[in-house]
Amino acid sequence: MSTLEIKDLHVSIETEQGTKEILKGVSLTIKTGETHAIMGPNGSGKSTLASTIAGHPRYTVTSGTITLDGEDVLEMSVDERARAGVFLAMQYPVEVPGVTMTNFLRTAKTAIDGEAPALRTWTKDVKAAMQQLRIDADFAQRNVNEGFSGGEKKRVEILQLELFKPKFAILDETDSGLDVDALKVVSEGVNRAHEEGNMGTLLITHYTRILRYIKPDFVHVFVDGKVVEEGGPELADRLEEEGYDRYAPGAGVAVAPAVQA
């Protein structure tokens, strides 16, 4: 059982206009076996939260903490965080020149496990995982994400999730840009990873659609760099009906102060 704990996180970025605060005090605790959905409008800071947990150098933590089983995540380099068990499925996975998927997957697995995987079983595992995610076998020989469609990139992110077996998966809008079939395939992948019983998930999404396939235990509504409301799956249903409008500044409904679960 592991715990990823985010406490009063403030994050800013440097822009041409100067420093801009994006996360304004985020607190969140995720435990193994739990699925937390973070829902919020575009620009509310969801990707910022995801990238900050993974350690993207663009984001500066000005205050607050992130710990994994008590270890200070903010002290770790990007690769150390991944090896500690944090996995970020990116909203926009980049194309990496010169590196085949096969080579990349094996190198990453070796780095994460601290030893090279047994070749026979590894090859078999990769093949099986690719098949389940309906990724063509010839992708193995292609360069990482190079020329992949948006949907293919997302499937490849989930492929890595299944192969690397992280303690915590952060899925940044993995559902965006997927058609219904792809959405199902990807959701099944996430659910399989969950069923192995050693993973907690932070599912970031703009829409409620994916929540039909991946059932969240908790829903956090994210607006303007903060969690403004928290609840169970029923909160997602409400969002589906009402949208984010009622959280907008000036909208008649008062924003409930976030209550830490």
Added chain:
Amino acid sequence: MTDITTEKARIGAPSAQPFINGFTEEGENLSPVNTGTNTSTTSEQPSAGPLGGASAKSHSHGGGVGIPDSSRAGRLTSYKLADFKPLNGLEEDWRFTPLKRLRGLHTEVLNGAAPAVSVTAPAGVVVETVGRDDQRIGQAAIPEDLVSANAWENFAEATVVTVPAELQAESEVSVLITGAGEAPSAQHIVIVAERFSKAVVVLDHQGSAVVSENVEIIVEDGAELTVVSLQEWADNAVHASSQQAKIGRDAKFKHIVVSLGGDLVRVTPSTRFTAPGADVEMFGLYFADAGQHLEQRLFVDHAVANCKSRVLYKGALQGRNAHSVWVGDVLIRKEAEGTDTYEANRNLVLTDGARADSVPNLEIETGLIEGAGHASATGRFDDEHLFYLMARGIPEKVARRLVVRGFLNEIIQQIKVPAIEERLTAAVERELAATDN
């Protein structure tokens, strides 16, 4: 890869703009190396690719020896140094080369001690050292530029390597060329693969030298020859190498240029088809680090029908003022019906401050061909790539290595001499390690 545009040649548009994105930050049309300052011509064609053929041409007036540089076929060739005008650096074929760093190869009499040649050859291969009047000299090559002509006029003796007819050489011929000092010098090498022979010849350049070299290569009918030219010079070396091959009927020729070491290395390989049915592959690998100038200008002359050529050069660049130049001239003459050709150059820029110039030129004088194409792409390994790999647990150094090794390996594995492949893999690792900072 970010910032990639790949363009296939359009038939009938020999000077199609090879538009390469990602170079705007270093984007002037005229190479500044020989002009001191950026001239006003820079803004002439703001919308054209900075590396474009047409824009290139618009700057080449006043250069060369009055030949129209619109066609590679029109370039002056001569054994006589005096036939070439002194260089001013604005010539089409010198515009990227920093002449100041040629250390006299274009202005001095090349009478310094030539690099020492020592050849290790398998049984049957004949190695000779001959004088200037040997019959075989001048059979395959004629200087295409002043620096090559300067070497031709000044070399004292030549090394001739002959693979006799039908001999299947059982191991590679290793020609070790070791720099003998920094006085400007001239070198001459002749490689003859006689009918139906098969061999691999490695020209292994090492040490310190300031040298202009002419390599003549004859691939007779039905022969199968691989020539690997390794430039692993010391940091201060200056090397200009014209490597011209004459290809016979149904011959197979593979040429591999690997430039890693030296201050300025400029290799100009040409292959000329003289009879139908031949097949040429030209590969190149370069790794330019801080301050290095590595230039490769190749020419494939499809002068006869039904020949095939494939060109792939790949370069990595890292460090301030690392500069690579790749110019690929492919000419399909009117007679060359049934030609099948494709050339590509790919660069991987690993750090800021490095510059890759890439200019494919495909001239097509007949429509009756199998296929013709070119591609040029320059990608940047940036923080986002690094973040992606590191977010998968891969440490930074391993990540860089992974990318560069994967990228260059495609060329290394063409060599097919295991010992050299291993040596180059190690050399690439050293290049990477050298700039870990």
